[in-house]
Amino acid sequence: MSTSQTPDQWHGQSPTPISPADAYNGYIAANVVFALDRIGLLDRMERGEALYQDDVDTLTTMDTDRRAAVLRAAVGCGYLKAEEGVFLPTETGRDIARSRGYFTWAVGGYNEVFAHAGALSTGTARYDEDVHRDEAMVALGSGQADQSMFARQVQQAFEGVDFETLADLGSGTSARVRRVVSEHPGTRGFGIDISEPATAIARRNIAEAGLEGRVEAVCADALDLLAPNGGIGGAADADAVMSFLLLHDLLADPSTRADIFPRMREAFPRARSFVFADTMLRPVTGLDDKLPIFSAGFELAHAMMGVPLHPRETYEELFRCAGLRIARREPMATPHTWLYVLKAD
Ligand SMILES: C[S@@+](CC[C@H](N)C(=O)[O-])C[C@H]1O[C@@H](n2cnc3c(N)ncnc32)[C@H](O)[C@@H]1O
Structure with missing residues (x-):
C-alpha cells in the first residue's frame, strides 16, 4: 500500500481570523471568477494569453458594459492587469483559472444553500423543499477539478486495474469515465448519475468526443441500484467500479451505511477492482490558524x-x-480527499 505525505495545500493557506475586508472581498472575488468562466475567459487566462478588448467583445453577444464591469472587478482582484485595451493574466489569475472547479462548485452549485444557511438553521427553510443545489453545476465543477488537478493521478491509479467494462457511480458530466475509457483501448464504460441536467451534459460530451457505443450515461439513483433487488442492465458486465466524490452521499443514511459496499459487490458481481475517491472529515488536529481551500465550504x-x-x-x-x-x-x-484502489480478492 502506498501512502504519501499530505500536500501542503491541505494544511491551509488563508490566515484566520478572516478580517471583514478579506471576507467581503473574497465573496466578491469568488463571484467574479465564476462570472469570468461563464463569459468564457478562463481557458485563455489559464494559458496566460492576453485578452484583447475587441476579442472579448466577439466572444459573446452579452452586454458589453456589464462584461467590462466584470473585467474591471477582475483587475481590482489582481487577476488581470489592464494595459491600453489589453488584459494580461497575472500569475494569481492563471492559478485561479486552474482552480475554477472550486468556484463552479461553490458559486454555481451551492450559492443558494450558502445564502440560506441562516434560514436552514432556524428552520424557516428546508433543504430540498425551499432550497436546492444546482446539480449540473456541482457536476461541472467536479469535472473541471478532475481535468486540472486529478487527471494524471487517476491515470496512474488505473495502471494497476485490469478491466473491460468500467461502471462509474455519480459520474456527473462523464469527464472521468470518458477519459479513462479513451486511455484504455478495447474497453467500454457507463456512468450512472441521479441528475438529469448532468446526464444531459454527459450525453452531449460523449457524442462530441465520438465515444457513443463505448461510453453510456444513465440517469439513475445509485442507491436504487444498491437496494435489494435493484439493478440496471449492464451492471453484471462491469469488472471495475469507480466512484469519485459521491460516497459520502451514499453513506448518509446510518441505517444502510454498513450495507453500501457489500451491496456494491453484489450489484457488480464480476468487479474485482474498485477505484474510489472522496472528501473526508478533517481530523480535529488539522484545524489550525489557516484555512485550506474548499474544506470549510464542503463541510x-x-x-x-x-x-x-x-x-x-x-x-x-x-x-x-x-x-x-x-x-x-x-x-x-483537493484537501482531505483520498484516492483508493481496492481489490476484491
Ligand atoms: C460532486 S459530483 C462528482 C461528479 C463526478 N464523479 C466527478 O468526480 O467529477 C457528485 C455527483 O453525484 C451525483 N449523485 C448524487 N447522489 C447520487 C445518487 N444517489 N445516485 C447517483 N448519482 C448521484 C450528483 O448528481 C453529482 O453529479
Missing part, C-alpha cells in the same frame, strides 16, 4: 443538506467489512 454545505461526513478511518473500516483490500491509498490535490 458547511453538507451540514446544511443534513449529510454527515466521515473520517478516513470510518471508510476504511467499511471497506474492510466488505472484504475490500486497500491496494493503493493516496492524498489528492
Whole structure:
C-alpha cells in the first residue's frame, strides 16, 4: 500500500481570523471568477494569453458594459492587469483559472444553500423543499477539478486495474469515465448519475468526443441500484467500479451505511477492482490558524443538506467489512480527499 505525505495545500493557506475586508472581498472575488468562466475567459487566462478588448467583445453577444464591469472587478482582484485595451493574466489569475472547479462548485452549485444557511438553521427553510443545489453545476465543477488537478493521478491509479467494462457511480458530466475509457483501448464504460441536467451534459460530451457505443450515461439513483433487488442492465458486465466524490452521499443514511459496499459487490458481481475517491472529515488536529481551500465550504454545505461526513478511518473500516483490500491509498490535490484502489480478492 502506498501512502504519501499530505500536500501542503491541505494544511491551509488563508490566515484566520478572516478580517471583514478579506471576507467581503473574497465573496466578491469568488463571484467574479465564476462570472469570468461563464463569459468564457478562463481557458485563455489559464494559458496566460492576453485578452484583447475587441476579442472579448466577439466572444459573446452579452452586454458589453456589464462584461467590462466584470473585467474591471477582475483587475481590482489582481487577476488581470489592464494595459491600453489589453488584459494580461497575472500569475494569481492563471492559478485561479486552474482552480475554477472550486468556484463552479461553490458559486454555481451551492450559492443558494450558502445564502440560506441562516434560514436552514432556524428552520424557516428546508433543504430540498425551499432550497436546492444546482446539480449540473456541482457536476461541472467536479469535472473541471478532475481535468486540472486529478487527471494524471487517476491515470496512474488505473495502471494497476485490469478491466473491460468500467461502471462509474455519480459520474456527473462523464469527464472521468470518458477519459479513462479513451486511455484504455478495447474497453467500454457507463456512468450512472441521479441528475438529469448532468446526464444531459454527459450525453452531449460523449457524442462530441465520438465515444457513443463505448461510453453510456444513465440517469439513475445509485442507491436504487444498491437496494435489494435493484439493478440496471449492464451492471453484471462491469469488472471495475469507480466512484469519485459521491460516497459520502451514499453513506448518509446510518441505517444502510454498513450495507453500501457489500451491496456494491453484489450489484457488480464480476468487479474485482474498485477505484474510489472522496472528501473526508478533517481530523480535529488539522484545524489550525489557516484555512485550506474548499474544506470549510464542503463541510458547511453538507451540514446544511443534513449529510454527515466521515473520517478516513470510518471508510476504511467499511471497506474492510466488505472484504475490500486497500491496494493503493493516496492524498489528492483537493484537501482531505483520498484516492483508493481496492481489490476484491
Ligand atoms: C460532486 S459530483 C462528482 C461528479 C463526478 N464523479 C466527478 O468526480 O467529477 C457528485 C455527483 O453525484 C451525483 N449523485 C448524487 N447522489 C447520487 C445518487 N444517489 N445516485 C447517483 N448519482 C448521484 C450528483 O448528481 C453529482 O453529479
